[in-house]
Amino acid sequence: MSAYVALKHLHMTAAYLTVTLLLGRLMLDAMGIAGWRQTPMRWVPHLNDTVLLAAAIGLLGVGGWNPLEQSWLAVKLALLCGYICAGVFALKPSRGWRARFVAAVAALVQVILIICLATTKPGLF
Ligand code: HEM
Incomplete structure (x- = not known):
């Protein structure tokens, strides 16, 4: 391999x-x-x-x-930042349940988009 x-x-x-x-x-x-x-x-x-x-x-x-040449990779990196921030927020016990739920959905949507981008590798811009 x-x-x-x-x-x-x-x-x-x-x-x-x-x-x-x-x-x-x-x-x-x-x-x-x-x-x-x-x-x-x-x-x-x-x-x-x-x-x-x-x-x-x-x-x-x-x-x-190269993320500067492959647009899907650049967008993936941006989504990665969003995934990390939303994931950290969703797991904070000090935050309210409603805000944590929204953050959890945002994190899951972003990680699904990351996987879709990685599997399809579209030219976005
Ligand atoms: C939460 C973060 C990430 C997830 C969930 C993720 C997920 C994936 C998955 C599932 C694939 C395989 C796609 C396929 O079926 O071919 C893939 C491929 C790839 N990922 Fe990620 N990835 C993440 C972060 C990153 C980061 C930060 C980079 C680099 C900046 C990166 C670079 C790549 C590259 C270059 C490939 C292409 C491999 C190939 O098809 O030969 N990924 N990623």
């Missing part, structure tokens, strides 16, 4: 895990199980997201992708 294919598999696995782990934490909070913050669920998603981004940087290096 080439380094590129290995990095792509790693990136995709971490990508689907980030969605699963976000959904899992949102569901635990919705069920009133805030104690997950004292378990490995607190740091495992950060570890996974680090792997996701490291593999992404690897793909850029090995594959020669």
Whole structure:
């Protein structure tokens, strides 16, 4: 298996895990199980997201992708910032439920758009 294919598999696995782990934490909070913050669920998603981004940087290096040339990649990066901000907000216990719900929906919509962009790679501008 080439380094590129290995990095792509790693990136995709971490990508689907980030969605699963976000959904899992949102569901635990919705069920009133805030104690997950004292378990490995607190740091495992950060570890996974680090792997996701490291593999992404690897793909850029090995594959020669350039966000300044591929518009889908530039939009993906912008959505990534939105996904991180919305995800962090959605998991803040100090915020109200309504605002957290809106943030959770925003995070999920953005990560779905990220995956759609990655699979279709459209020329956007
Ligand atoms: C939450 C963040 C991200 C998610 C969920 C995600 C998801 C994905 C998925 C599912 C694929 C595979 C698409 C396919 O089926 O071919 C992919 C490919 C790719 N991703 Fe990401 N990604 C994320 C962040 C990033 C970042 C930050 C970069 C770099 C700036 C990046 C660069 C790439 C590249 C270059 C590919 C193309 C690989 C190929 O088709 O050969 N990704 N991404």
